Amino acid sequence: MDEIFRALADPNRRRLLDSLNSRNGQRLRELCSGLDMARQSVSKHLAVLEEANLVTTVRSGREKLHYLNAAPINAIADRWMRRYDRRRAETLADLKEALESAPTSDTAFVYTTFIKTTPERLWQALTDPAFTRQYWGVAFETDWRPGSPMVWEENGQRTADPNQVVLEAEPYRRLSYTWHTPTPEWAAAADIDEELLATLAAESRSKVTFEIEPFGQTVKLTVIHDDFPEGSTMRQMVSTGWPQLLSALKTLLETGETLPTVPDETRQS
Numbered sequence: 001m002d003e004i005f006r007a008l009a010d011p012n013r014r015r016l017l018d019s020l021n022s023r024n025g026q027r028l029r030e031l032c033s034g035l036d037m038a039r040q041s042v043s044k045h046l047a048v049l050e051e052a053n054l055v056t057t058v059r060s061g062r063e064k065l066h067y068l069n070a071a072p073i074n075a076i077a078d079r080w081m082r083r084y085d086r087r088r089a090e091t092l093a094d095l096k097e098a099l100e101s102a103p104t105s106d107t108a109f110v111y112t113t114f115i116k117t118t119p120e121r122l123w124q125a126l127t128d129p130a131f132t133r134q135y136w137g138v139a140f141e142t143d144w145r146p147g148s149p150m151v152w153e154e155n156g157q158r159t160a161d162p163n164q165v166v167l168e169a170e171p172y173r174r175l176s177y178t179w180h181t182p183t184p185e186w187a188a189a190a191d192i193d194e195e196l197l198a199t200l201a202a203e204s205r206s207k208v209t210f211e212i213e214p215f216g217q218t219v220k221l222t223v224i225h226d227d228f229p230e231g232s233t234m235r236q237m238v239s240t241g242w243p244q245l246l247s248a249l250k251t252l253l254e255t256g257e258t259l260p261t262v263p264d265e266t267r268q269s
Contacts, residue, residue: 007052012037013045017054017068025058025065025108045115056112058224067110070243071168108226109239111248114218117253119172122219124252126175128155131142134258135155135248144169152180155189163205176209179234201234206234 007013012035019034019147020026032042049055053072057064092145113253115122126132140167141151141158148166152159161181182200187193192200203247204227211222228235252258 003052004054004061007048007054009044010048012041013049016042016045017047019109020066020068024067024110027060027063027065029065043159053114054110054230056111056222058112058222067108068210069110069112076187092197094259107123107230107232107235108224109160109228109242110224111236111242111246111252112220112222112224113255114220115250116218119214119219121253122221123172125249129234131252135252136145136245144175145204150180152186154186157183157185157189159183161185167207168209173212174210175212176207177207180235181205190245196233203232204229206232 007101015035016031028039028046031046032039034041037045046187047056050057053069053165054122056067058067059065059083068268117125125135126156127140127144133139137154139153141153142148144166146166146169149160149162150164150166152164159180161183164178164180166177182192182197203265206225206227209224209226211220211224213220213222223246225235225242248258
């Protein structure tokens, strides 16, 4: 945790986090324009934040998009906060809330975690129904080939749609697929009311991508859920569900045990 506290100790790095909290997914030149710092200085500060896993980068052509990552803040809140004085604990709680409160204008959700496992085991956990049912309560019917259809089975309901497809499947490295259709049957099983269902059904379809990268004795997993419309309700739902879901995945792979069942309203990730 030392690198996280060192990263947060610098006011310029906190300003960068504030900037990303206001508008996530910025390029380097966009971050520089809002700060009175040279491009080289901003790059160095971003490198420190990225090393501390407080910022995650995603390639967009030749440039990188920078996103906040709440995973380290979750770890601090869960394991370390009580060891510090009250004022510092309150500051960390405020930062945790800020990092997890996604601006409504965001069209992507990005989250990075490190799991003590292998790329092969993680791939199996993302694709094998025997695994996905344990930590997600969902099973996928597909052959995991790009372009192949996907059927989602959850809460005893099967959701099928021609636009639910596998987009990319590079074993042990990258997996991407379109998100499921919000059907009346799915909504009833998930306790989603008619008004919320209508809102979700009116939104354009999003997609989720899993990037898997060996990292020492662990595996770095980055989840990118994007293509949301501005002010997306589905994005608000998955931004709550993904951190809990990924914690359950990490726990299962590292301990063989499952976390308590996640409430239905946060399992849409």
